[in-house]
Every structure is written in C-alpha cells, then in structure tokens.
Amino acid sequence: MTLDSPAAPSTPADTPSPRRQITIRRPDDWHIHLRDGEILRKVLPLTAMQFARGIVMPNLSPPVTTVEAALAYRARILAALPAGADFVPLMTCYLTDTTTPEEIERGFSERAWIAAKLYPAGATTNAHHGVTDLNRLAPVLERMERIGMPLLTHGESTDPTVDIFDREARFMEESLVPLLARHQGLKIVAEHVTTAEALDVVRAHAPRMGATITPHHLMINRSAMFQGGLRPHHYCLPVAKREHHRLALRKAATGGETCFFLGTDTAPHPRRAKEAACGCAGIFHGAIALQCYAQVFAEEGALDRLEAFAAFNGARFHGLAPNEGSVTLAELPADPPQPLDLGEDEIVVFREGETLPWSILR
Ligand code: NCD
Ligand code: ZN
Numbered sequence: 001m002t003l004d005s006p007a008a009p010s011t012p013a014d015t016p017s018p019r020r021q022i023t024i025r026r027p028d029d030w031h032i033h034l035r036d037g038e039i040l041r042k043v044l045p046l047t048a049m050q051f052a053r054g055i056v057m058p059n060l061s062p063p064v065t066t067v068e069a070a071l072a073y074r075a076r077i078l079a080a081l082p083a084g085a086d087f088v089p090l091m092t093c094y095l096t097d098t099t100t101p102e103e104i105e106r107g108f109s110e111r112a113w114i115a116a117k118l119y120p121a122g123a124t125t126n127a128h129h130g131v132t133d134l135n136r137l138a139p140v141l142e143r144m145e146r147i148g149m150p151l152l153t154h155g156e157s158t159d160p161t162v163d164i165f166d167r168e169a170r171f172m173e174e175s176l177v178p179l180l181a182r183h184q185g186l187k188i189v190a191e192h193v194t195t196a197e198a199l200d201v202v203r204a205h206a207p208r209m210g211a212t213i214t215p216h217h218l219m220i221n222r223s224a225m226f227q228g229g230l231r232p233h234h235y236c237l238p239v240a241k242r243e244h245h246r247l248a249l250r251k252a253a254t255g256g257e258t259c260f261f262l263g264t265d266t267a268p269h270p271r272r273a274k275e276a277a278c279g280c281a282g283i284f285h286g287a288i289a290l291q292c293y294a295q296v297f298a299e300e301g302a303l304d305r306l307e308a309f310a311a312f313n314g315a316r317f318h319g320l321a322p323n324e325g326s327v328t329l330a331e332l333p334a335d336p337p338q339p340l341d342l343g344e345d346e347i348v349v350f351r352e353g354e355t356l357p358w359s360i361l362r
Contacts, residue, residue: 003304018330021361022303026052026323027290027310031152031191031212031263031280033057034077034089041080042340042347043268046287048087050360055152055263056089058117059126063094067107074112090318092117092152096129097136101143108149114318115150115189116140120158120171124237125267125281127154134175134344150187150318152185155198156238156310165222169197189317192217192265194238196248202259204311210317212263213253215292216283221246224305232274233348236267237281253293253309254302261314264289270345286349288337294329294358327360334359 003022030053034040047054056077058064064073068093077089085240093104099116107113113219118137119130131137144151155176158168172190180188180201190202190211216236221243224234227258234240252260266289269281274280290310297306306329315322334356337349 013014018332018361020298020303021328021330022294022306023326023328024307025311026325026327027307028314028323029053029054029264029266029289030189030261030278030314030318031055031057031214033059033265033266033267034300036060036073036076038342039347040077040267042336042342043284043286044077044080044087045082045085046340047266047358048081048085049287049288050323050327052090052325053090053320055115056091057096058092059119059124061126063126063129064091065094065096065099065129066103066341067110068341070107071113078347087261088200090114094119094129095131095137095140097132099137099140100223101139104140104149105147105271106141108144108147110316115152117152117154119154120156120175122158123154123156123167125269130154134179138182141186142178145183145186148187150189152189152191154237155190155193162202164239165241168193168195168241172198176333177201180209187317191263192238193249193252194241195211195245199252199260200249203257205260206257210259210261211252211311212265212314213249213260214263214265214283215285215289215296216240216265218250218253218296219292219351232276233350233352235274235279235281235284236265236283239281250296254297254300254305256302256308257338258308258313258316260309261291262310263314267338268347270342271339271348272345274348283350284340286337286347288349288351288356290327290329290335291334291356291358291359292351295356298331298358329358330361331357332359332361333357 119127339346
C-alpha cells in the first residue's frame with residue numbers, strides 16, 4: 001500500500017488536482033448479487049471494474065441449490081464478462097430444508113462453491129425457499145464444520161412480531177449465538193451487519209467468525225429512508241438502523257480489526273420494482289462502491305487501513321491468497337452516478353445525483 005499527496009504538476013487547468021491518493025492491492029467483494037440474463041450482463045462489468053473476485057449470492061429464482069446449478073450459473077457469469085476482464089466469481093450454495101451434507105461436500109470438494117448461504121425462510125428478496133428450522137440443518141452444518149466450509153448468514157429473525165429494526169439483534173441472540181455454541185468449529189460470516197450487537201458477537205467469536213460491512217450501512221442511517229418523503233432507493237435488508245449503529249459500523253470497518261471485511265451487497269432491482277406500492281429491498285452500487293469505502297476511510301482518518309479491509313481480511317478468512325495487481329484511488333471529484341439503462345426500465349445507483357469525492361484512477 002502507498003499513500004501519497006502528489007503535487008500533480010501536469011493536471012489540466014479544468015480538472016482539480018487530487019489531494020490524497022492511495023494505491024492498494026486489488027480488492028474483493030465478498031457479497032454481491034449479480035442476478036442473471038440482461039441484468040447480469042449490465043451489472044457484471046461494473047463489479048469487474050472494481051473487484052478481482054466476488055462471492056456471488058445464490059438467491060436467483062429458482063435459487064442455486066445444486067452443484068449443477070452453481071456450475072451453470074458460474075458459466076453464465078464468465079460468458080457475460082467483458083473481453084479482457086479477469087474477474088473471478090466465487091459461487092455459493094443456497095441452503096434449504098432439503099439440502100444434504102453429501103451435495104454440500106461434493107460442491108465444496110469440486111470447487112463448484114466456496115460457501116453456503118443461510119437465508120431464514122422469507123427474510124429477504126428470494127428467500128422463500130430458505131431454511132425454516134435451523135435445528136434440522138444440523139447434519140449439513142456438521143459436515144461444513146468438518147470440511148472447513150464457511151456458512152454465510154443473512155442474520156435476521158423472521159418472526160413477524162419482531163420489530164423490523166430489532167430483527168438482526170434478535171437473530172444474533174436467539175439463533176446465531178446458540179448455533180455458534182452447537183457448532184464450535186464452524187466458520188461463519190455475518191453478512192451485511194448493521195448493529196452494534198452483531199459487531200460484538202462477531203468480535204467474541206473471531207477468528208472463526210467474520211462479518212461483511214456494506215458501503216450504505218457505513219453512510220446512511222434509517223432516517224435516510226424518510227428524508228423529505230419515502231425513499232425506496234435507501235431501502236434494503238437488513239434495513240439501516242439508528243445513527244449510533246452506523247457509527248459503530250464505521251469504527252469496526254476502519255479500526256483495523258481483521259474480522260471485518262468488504263462486502264457491498266450490491267443488489268440491483270429495476271426502478272419500477274423499487275418505486276412500487278410494495279417496493280423490494282436492495283441497494284445497487286454500480287461502479288462506485290470502492291469510492292464510497294475510500295470516502296468513509298478518509299473521513300475516519302483511516303486510509304491506511306482500507307487495504308486490509310478491502311483486500312486482505314476476507315481473503316485470509318476464506319483461506320485465499322490476496323490478489324496480484326493494484327488499484328489507485330484519488331481524492332478527485334467524480335460525476336454523480338447515473339442510472340443504469342435497461343431499455344424499458346433502469347436501475348438507480350446509490351448516491352445518485354451526488355458528486356463523489358473519490359475516484360478510481362485508470
Ligand atoms: C438482496 C437482494 O435484493 O437480493 N436485498 C437486500 O436488500 N440486501 C437480498 C439480501 O442480501 O438480503
Ligand atoms: Zn445480499
């Protein structure tokens with residue numbers, strides 16, 4: 001990693017000279033939704049511009065529950081990559097009530113997938129095939145523990161009587177902490193953590209436990225959903241929480257603790273599906289996720305810790321070597337993100353209309 005304040009003497013008069021810049025090892029995104037078909041072809045190049053590898057979520061419709069489905073999905077992703085892009089998709093298995101230990105192990109040993117994703121049934125987008133009873137998953141989790149395969153969790157209670165802002169903390173307390181005790185060797189990632197409570201559970205169980213933290217949960221709190229009216233493009237799951245949780249997340253991400261790593265949860269939905277009477281959950285980051293993280297780390301005075309968060313901690317957790325190559329980010333204002341054109345519709349990008357203070361230098 002190198003951190004500079006370059007003089008930039010040859011910058012043209014109409015482009016502001018960068019104030020700070022940082023070169024880090026090529027980063028990975030440990031939580032992405034690439035979808036399929038046309039949306040896959042549109043969003044994949046944007047992820048590949050920023051990240052060398054990504055853990056691809058399996059919540060397609062139908063979900064990716066078998067080795068064959070994971071291999072076929074990976075082939076479609078590789079076919080959708082622009083020429084010259086060297087992005088590596090790391091696949092996951094969607095756990096259901098009928099997942100078998102044999103299928104889990106087969107996919108892991110054949111390197112069809114590197115982890116399994118637990119969606120409590122109904123917890124989020126395309127989670128209705130998810131797990132209804134964690135106890136029945138015990139044989140699968142025991143096998144994962146034995147073979148060293150990580151469990152990625154969407155950690156929210158699905159009890160409809162639990163307040164939506166309490167669902168993550170309740171899942172931690174009622175489901176995840178007991179599961180951690182039952183499976184003491186199981187590697188677990190708490191995905192897209194949003195609460196101080198979740199951070200404490202992760203810290204208490206590191207290093208076999210880690211967590212991904214999204215750009216949006218570092219940048220917005222729950223009021224952003226109601227700023228002057230209803231803001232569907234700030235609605236995701238787990239839903240953003242109170243400001244004190246956001247501050248705790250910023251401290252965790254930028255504090256140098258190796259159990260926390262980058263995972264955008266970039267989740268594209270067409271505008272019409274978001275701006276609806278019952279709009280769906282998901283925030284899309286397009287090509288600006290890394291710039292958002294750089295802004296947060298700069299604001300926290302922790303630019304020197306961005307590289308570990310973005311390029312080392314997650315790789316170490318998953319037993320992978322860091323990427324070769326590097327990327328340079330500069331404090332250079334960039335044009336506001338534009339929606340992604342889908343022809344009949346479009347996908348709104350996080351921070352639409354805002355000038356971003358950080359850019360990727362190409
Ligand atoms: C994700 C999606 O749209 O697939 N939505 C979201 O709000 N994060 C699903 C998920 O990760 O929960
Ligand atoms: Zn997700």
